[in-house]
Each structure stands twice: as C-alpha cells, then as structure tokens.
Amino acid sequence: MAIAGLGLAVSVQALPAFAQPALPPDTMAARVEACTPCHGDKGQGTSDVYFPRLAGKPAGYLYNQLLAFRNGRRRYPPMNYLLEFLTDPYLQEMADYFAEQHPPLPPPATGNVSEDVLQHGQALVTRGDVARQIPACASCHGPALTGMEPGIPGLLGLRPNYISAQLGGWRYGTRTAKAPDCMQAVAARLTEADVTAVAAWLASRPAPVSLAPAPKGAYVLPFQCGSEPE
C-alpha cells in the first residue's frame, strides 16, 4: 500500500513542468473537423462528386441520415465507422450544426447531356408522369426544390453522380428510409434514362433566392413518408 502510494506521488511530480497545453476550441466546428475534408468546412461539399453537400438541409433529415449510418441501415463504411460510438443527442447536434450553415451553392453543372434529356428531367421533376404513376419530385421536395422541415431534403447543390447513386441505392435496396419509404416507391418507378435526366436537370438549376426549406406542413405530400411525420 505504502509503496503504491509513493509511486503515485512520484509520478504526479514527474509530470512535465510546462504549463497545461490549451484545449481545442469548445465549438461544434472543431468537433466536426473529422467530417469537413469530405463535406467542406461549412458542409458545402468538396470536389469529389460523390460527397454530398450537407449545408442548409433540414436538421431532421440530416439527423435521420446520421442515425441510419450509425446503425448500419445506410452503408458507407468510412462514415459508419466514424459514427459507431456516438450518441443520439450528439448526432442531433451535428445535424443542427450543418443545417445552420449557409454557404452559397456551387455554380450550376453544365453536363454534356442533350436538350431533350434536360427537358425530360424537368418534366419529371416539375410535373411527374401520371401514366406511370410518378408524382412530381417537386410535390414533395417543394416548388423551389429546397425541401421541407423536418425530414425532406432540398435537391439543389447536389452533383448528378451523387443524385444518380442515391436513386440507384433506393432502386437496388441499399439505401432505405423510415417506413413507409416513399422514396423507394418513387425510385422503383424510374428507369435508368429517367434517373440520368432528373439528375442532369437538377444539377443544372441556378440557386433560388432563398435556400431555406419550407416550414413543416407548408404543403401536402402526394403520399405518406416515414421521414416526414404528418
């Protein structure tokens, strides 16, 4: 006992004499530095076409995604790994942080697709296709495509590759959302050509005056979505 006590006292004294080094800044910005090489320091996205913009999306939507990654329901191993031992309230704080950032949108992407393809994309996004029971994307994602609180994301500022990959994820079942998974129902009705067209047209849109998502309940959805409780 006495020896243990002695050892302890000695090791306390042997600690380096210089002043206690400073702590990192007590901010969320410092706490999410693990995310920003991929998502940009304000969540604006990076040059990698598969790394999505996070800034300004509804906090509820971002939170749902973080939960899905942590629990392994949405798969991207580098992110699944980072989030594995973080708690719900902390993920909510991260979601709030990125929802509150408002960096400008990137310049519209001028892809090398034909005018016909763009027009097909615009038609699906703004009017849908009644014959094939495809609702207009705008009927859920909002007339300005800036989404709605709390669970529907805006579709602007995303690159065509990312949009296609996510729609593909729903079509092939590798991305799922809370049931009823309305995006799954929509994506299942799209063909490969539809996906290319909506992705290209969405990415070609200029920034709207306001990027803010519509308030909760601003409009009625064509059918129910688990991520957007009534």
Added chain:
Amino acid sequence: MGSRSRIIVVLASLLASVAQAQEKDGAHGNNIVTRGEYLARAGDCIACHTAPDGHIFAGGRAMPTPFGTLYSSNITPDPENGIGKWTADDFYKTMHTGRFPDGGLIYPAMPFGSYTKVTRADSDAIFAYLKSIPPVDQKNRPHDLRFPYDNRQLILGWRTLFFTEGEFKPDPSKSAEWNRGAYLVEGLGHCGMCHSPINALGGTSQSDAFKGGLIPMQNWYAPSLTSNREAGLGDWSTKDITDLLQTGVSARGVVYGPMAEVVHNSLQYLTDEDARAMALYLKGIAEASSGPPPNSKLPSSESSLLLSLGKTVYDARCASCHGTRGEGKPPHWPPLAGNQSIEMQSAVNPIRMVLNGGYPPATMGNPRPYGMPPFAGQLSDNEVAAVVTYIRTSWGNRGTAVSAREANELRSAPLD
C-alpha cells in the same frame, strides 16, 4: 504542499477508497437486478449478444473467425429461443464450465475462459437481470463454420490446452482493492481475450496472459498490458488510467477501434471505486522494466528522405491538432510525443488511425468527443508510411520505420 504531506494525502485517499469499495459491495446487494445489470455491463455481454440495430440481448451478431462465422445466442428470457427455461444453476454452469445445460460444449468465442472466475453470487445477479429484460422471440442463427471446425468435439482439445476452470482466488498478500481489480480484469472484463497473443489454435495460454496480440480478422493490435513499452500502465498516474477507462480520453492517449467499443458498452459504466481498483491492478501487472526500447534502424539516406516527406505531410495535415512538437491538446487531441500506442513494435494501429480516422466513444464523462478525419482518400501509401514513420521516430519517440507496403495492406482492413 511538500511531497511528504502529499504522500499522506494520497495514502489517506487510497485507504478511503478501499473502505468505499467495501461499502459499495454492500450497497449493490440491495437490489439483485440492478446489481446484475451493472455486472452484465462489466462483462460487456451486450457487445456480442446484440446485433447492430437489433433487439437487446437477442443475439444474432455475426462474429467472423479464421474458422468461419459464429452467431451469438439469444439470451433474453424467451422460453423457446432464449434462456427462459434455464435455472440459475444452468446459467452458472454455462458461465463457469463453458458447457450448455445439457453438457454440450460451447465455443470459446463466448469468453467462458474468463467468466469461469465469476463468483456464484455475481452469476446469480446477472441471471436475475437477464430474466428481467423483455423476452425476444428470435431464433438462433446456426453457425457457419468450415469442416472440421463445425464439429463441437474439437472444442475438447482446445479446452485441454487452454481452459482452466475455477472461480477467482483472491491473493491474501494484496489489498482488497487490488483483488477487486484483478477479479474484474481477469474475470468479467475478459481483457485477456484481446490483450493476449492468439496462437494458431485460437487459444491464449496462461503464461502469455496480457502480453498483447493482433486480433485475428479485425487487423487491430491489442497491446501488451504488461510491457511499459506497449500499453503497460506502470508509469501512468491512476487518474490518467481511470480517465482512459471511464471516458475514453486521457492526458496520455485515447482509445479507438475495438477498445472504443469496450469503453462505450462497458467500462464507462464502472463506479469510480471499480475503475480505481482496475487501475491499481493494471499498474501492478506492468513489468518493472522492459529493457531499452528498439531504436529506429533505417539506412540513413532512405530514412532522411522518408522523414522529410513525413514532416511535410505532418506539418500540413496533422500539426493543427496534434501540435508541431506532437504535444497535442490533451485530452481531446491526444499527444503523439511519448505516446506508447504509437511507438509499439507493431505499427498496425497508428497506420489504421491515419487511414480511417476516428472518434473516441461518446461517454458520460466525455459526451461530445472531438474527431480525427480519415486520410485514406487523401494520402498515398508512401505518404502514409512517411507520416507514420515520422510520428514514430520524432520528439524522442523510439518506434521503427514503416513501409508503403504495410500501409497499403491495411487499406482493405475491415471497418466493422
């Protein structure tokens, strides 16, 4: 305060904590279910017996092994699929002997080699707790093991070599606190399951206990808890050890990978008394001296090239958090200078840290941890090797150089 009075204060607080530890044991006894829940956490049953996004203790978690995949069992009180029909005797027998109630042999992936040390009273408390949780009607998934490992009789050979049945025997020459620590580390905590070298038969031998080893299939190195050149804690202060175990971060280093899981699910729930007891025991098993550490041996021209690239990468990518002299901003941005977990013979952990980044676990003591970005997508194999060599050999660190091939091989290490 003079050093003399400081020693007296330290002694007094150690004595007080022994008294508290004894009091606590009594206090725990009041409600067997609460006590059982605490002990189940100390045993980290949840880590293996709950699948990701699954029901608590309903099993079905896949455990890849070199012999195929095992699936953990449903240990909820469901009468058909769980342990609803078991008695406290059945349960103790399973924990203590590694056999099912019908005598069948249990795979050692269930750490009965450690749990055999658990007392009957503690086993009964864990059983009472498990009986109190909601039953889940979920069938056990059959194991998927290759021939001949699917034959449970093979376990007999393994048991002969590596299993010693028997409850923990306190060492009367040591304090009650030391014995409590030993009981938790060797028994419920099953620390040796990862921290001992695993031989070709998937066993760990008594003489190699806590000597460190590469965890098969996961590609993480669990350092030796006895060598002060690895994770031996001989020269750590008790506070730094309890900080590390209970919060996941400390002034000396942080936890990550599989150890983050252990802190998250288990160690953060320890009482201060139990954490101190563990710390005392862990300090005690660290060998007094481990001899001079290996010095970095690189042909000098090659090494100066590698080191100058390493320094360039470090200053651009790492110094903002870990400091230009590796001093960090502890506990959140860990120091790299004098950090044992970087200097170890095996460079697997620091390489993976750079490739994969990480967050320490969010714990009650550190609910909003700071994170490190993954660099796999930003640095080439050469740059990873260079920066890891640089941190292993700078600021008085005495690790060895790392090759681009080692960095490359770890890019495909599993992330779950």
